[in-house]
Amino acid sequence: MAFSLGAFASPVMCMATITTTNHNNSHAFEAAYIKRAADIADKSAGFTSPHPNFGCVIATAAGKVAGEGYLYAQGTKPAEVQAVEAAGELCRGATAYLNMEPGDCHGDHTAVSALVKAGITRVVVGIRHPLRHLRGNAVRALRSEGVNVDVLGEDLQSKIIEDALKSCLLVNAPLIYRTASRVPFSVLKYAMTLDGKIAASSGHASWISSKKSRSRVFELRGRSDAIIVGGNTVRRDNPRLTARHGGGHFPMRIVMSQTLNLPEIANLWDISDVPTIVVTQRGARKSFQKLLASKGVEVVEFDILNPRDVMEYFYDRGYLSILWECGGTLAAPAISSGVIHKVFAFVAPKIIGGKSAPSPVGELGMVEMSQALNLIDVCYEQVGPDMLISGFLQPIPDLTPIIPSVDETSAIDPTVTPYESSIIFFYKTWDPYGAFSNFSPHPIQMQDDSGNYLTWSSVEHYYQAHKFVGVNDPVARDCVEGIKSAKSPEEAARMGRTIQRQHPDLIRPDWETVKIDVMYRALKCKFSIYPHLNSMLLSTAGSVLVEASPHDLFWGGGREGEGLNYLGRLLMQLRSEFLGESSMSNESSCLAL
Numbered sequence: 362m363a364f365s366l367g368a369f370a371s372p373v374m375c376m377a378t379i380t381t382t383n384h385n386n387s388h389a390f391e392a393a394y395i396k397r398a399a400d401i402a403d404k405s406a407g408f409t410s411p412h413p414n415f416g417c418v419i420a421t422a423a424g425k426v427a428g429e430g431y432l433y434a435q436g437t438k439p440a441e442v443q444a445v446e447a448a449g450e451l452c453r454g455a456t457a458y459l460n461m462e463p464g465d466c467h468g469d470h471t472a473v474s475a476l477v478k479a480g481i482t483r484v485v486v487g488i489r490h491p492l493r494h495l496r497g498n499a500v501r502a503l504r505s506e507g508v509n510v511d512v513l514g515e516d517l518q519s520k521i522i523e524d525a526l527k528s529c530l531l532v533n534a535p536l537i538y539r540t541a542s543r544v545p546f547s548v549l550k551y552a553m554t555l556d557g558k559i560a561a562s563s564g565h566a567s568w569i570s571s572k573k574s575r576s577r578v579f580e581l582r583g584r585s586d587a588i589i590v591g592g593n594t595v596r597r598d599n600p601r602l603t604a605r606h607g608g609g610h611f612p613m614r615i616v617m618s619q620t621l622n623l624p625e626i627a628n629l630w631d632i633s634d635v636p637t638i639v640v641t642q643r644g645a646r647k648s649f650q651k652l653l654a655s656k657g658v659e660v661v662e663f664d665i666l667n668p669r670d671v672m673e674y675f676y677d678r679g680y681l682s683i684l685w686e687c688g689g690t691l692a693a694p695a696i697s698s699g700v701i702h703k704v705f706a707f708v709a710p711k712i713i714g715g716k717s718a719p720s721p722v723g724e725l726g727m728v729e730m731s732q733a734l735n736l737i738d739v740c741y742e743q744v745g746p747d748m749l750i751s752g753f754l755q756p757i758p759d760l761t762p763i764i765p766s767v768d769e770t771s772a773i774d775p776t777v778t779p780y781e782s783s784i785i786f787f788y789k790t791w792d793p794y795g796a797f798s799n800f801s802p803h804p805i806q807m808q809d810d811s812g813n814y815l816t817w818s819s820v821e822h823y824y825q826a827h828k829f830v831g832v833n834d835p836v837a838r839d840c841v842e843g844i845k846s847a848k849s850p851e852e853a854a855r856m857g858r859t860i861q862r863q864h865p866d867l868i869r870p871d872w873e874t875v876k877i878d879v880m881y882r883a884l885k886c887k888f889s890i891y892p893h894l895n896s897m898l899l900s901t902a903g904s905v906l907v908e909a910s911p912h913d914l915f916w917g918g919g920r921e922g923e924g925l926n927y928l929g930r931l932l933m934q935l936r937s938e939f940l941g942e943s944s945m946s947n948e949s950s951c952l953a954l
């Protein structure tokens with residue numbers, strides 16, 4: 362079977378290759394059905410936003426497709442329900458293939474109960490739901506109903522399965538990127554001549570790419586929530602930016618203009634078919650803002666108009682994917698601020714020349730080829746006479762790990778089952794598990810290098826001060842004393858971090874290698890000498906512990922599990938060690954208070 366992944370995920374001449382082995386052969390059917398589910402899920406791209414694209418294929422034990430379905434638009438019948446209805450009685454004992462674990466926005470488990478009631482006995486899931494509050498729920502619910510669930514990459518592993526898994530990631534790439542980066546998934550698209558120009562030096566650009574390529578652009582538009590251009594493109598091209606002939610939905614149009622020095626009459630101000638939003642600098646041409654408002658064009662002012670702030674704003678408004686069709690002036694800051702995830706470049710076999718003719722990306726401040734940004738997962742596809750080159754600027758984020766990697770989980774704590782364990786988040790001291798925070802008011806007594814026991818007001822005091830311990834400099838010794846007598850853990854943290862930033866020369870040279878051990882010793886003392894803390898830690902056995910710091914990506918878990926969560930890991934390691942000991946023992950370098 363051969364299925365295409367659609368415009369954002371074109372399979373044509375992709376760099377990834379599949380090597381077939383015996384193991385792969387046994388997974389070939391599984392992979393084909395999952396790819397089919399991803400393929401039909403892709404049909405709704407643009408319509409389901411901000412929901413994911415869901416597809417479901419039901420196959421009988423004999424390998425016959427009995428029913429299919431995909432989520433047509435948000436609020437419509439779930440893919441699983443449609444597939445079950447189509448398959449009818451053939452569902453009994455059949456396998457359902459889902460490109461993504463179903464969500465459960467309304468709390469009614471519609472998809473799960475449809476599969477269970479229909480008599481499906483096995484479900485193969487492409488990827489777990491990317492949103493943390495939904496991730497794992499449906500898989501757990503199906504398993505608790507006795508359905509055999511296999512998740513790609515977890516329960517099924519082979520090269521061919523990896524490839525099918527990738528199809529599932531690609532079909533919901535916008536949601537995955539949006540979740541990880543907290544900006545909408547952004548694609549920069551441009552058409553350029555073979556000599557790298559997006560217009561003649563006069564600014565004339567219609568047309569560089571062929572009609573076939575431009576039809577492809579309509580498709581890309583139809584998969585996006587909005588299209589962005591800069592002020593110059595509006596002044597020069599008077600674009601419409603509609604998805605005409607594309608068959609997709611009609612995206613919003615967004616114009617970024619600092620000056621608002623824009624024409625009074627423009628195609629984009631005609632909002633009879635699609636709305637337009639103009640984003641601008643606060644206070645820019647108030648009279649023009651009024652004119653736009655009178656035509657029904659929404660104007661949004663920013664203190665400083667830049668791509669990142671604009672993208673964060675549209676993230677908050679729920680946008681999933683954005684197509685940038687600007688020129689190089691705006692494309693450059695969009696790339697350098699890290700908001701562009703994917704590039705679609707249509708290269709036409711034409712040469713226009715011209716020293717001042719614009720190119721697709723303006724100044725990025727790079728001076729050596731070694732600084733060039735390399736695209737990932739590059740695809741080459743011929744569209745009419747043009748070549749379409751597409752690829753990602755940032756790798757597809759891995760949202761699954763919490764500890765962070767599945768392989769490491771059992772090494773850290775064998776009581777934790779990756780994916781299926783509940784997660785206990787802690788962060789602020791007033792949270793239910795706030796005592797796990799290093800800021801909790803639990804003094805510890807630790808032996809110093811000379812064997813004397815010193816009291817530290819909190820783990821944080823001890824940790825921050827040890828950045829400067831052993832440095833042969835009176836200023837470093839003062840830092841240790843200053844942090845030790847800080848009035849609160851917050852103050853200790855502030856002092857330690859500020860001095861580290863301003864005087865990196867005062868930090869002990871081995872800090873990066875010893876800091877985990879420093880923290881481990883302090884935590885071991887804290888959880889050894891306070892019996893109620895020890896019990897609290899043991900009571901969490903089997904759960905993943907995550908410090909829910911959105912900022913600290915080393916000690917904390919980050920906003921969406923992207924952090925390394927070293928504090929959570931150390932606590933799980935300690936828990937495992939305590940559970941392995943018959944009685945609580947005190948570390949020799951730590952004294953009970």
Ligand SMILES: NC(=O)C1=CN([C@@H]2O[C@H](COP(=O)(O)OP(=O)(O)OC[C@H]3O[C@@H](n4cnc5c(N)ncnc54)[C@H](OP(=O)(O)O)[C@@H]3O)[C@@H](O)[C@H]2O)C=CC1
Pocket residue numbers: 550551552553558559560563564565566569590591592593594595597598617618619620621622623666667668686687688689690691692694719
């Ligand atoms: N072949 C192709 O694929 C395409 C070709 N073109 C061609 O390119 C030319 C226009 O390119 P270009 O001049 O680069 O136009 P852009 O579309 O990149 O627009 C640049 C404008 O964007 C606005 N802007 C808002 N915020 C920022 C910011 N933070 N940084 C930079 N600019 C910002 C400014 O508008 P303001 O001045 O109003 O404040 C600026 O002048 C035209 O000839 C057009 O035909 C354009 C798009 C695609």
Ligand SMILES: Nc1c(N[C@@H]2O[C@H](COP(=O)(O)O)[C@@H](O)[C@H]2O)[nH]c(=O)[nH]c1=O
Pocket residue numbers: 551552566567568569570574575578590594598599600601602603686687707
């Ligand atoms: N010149 C050029 C493109 N230019 C882009 O398309 C916009 C015009 O869109 P519309 O008014 O809807 O047809 C224009 O402002 C610019 O953003 N695109 C392409 O695929 N190929 C081309 O050769």
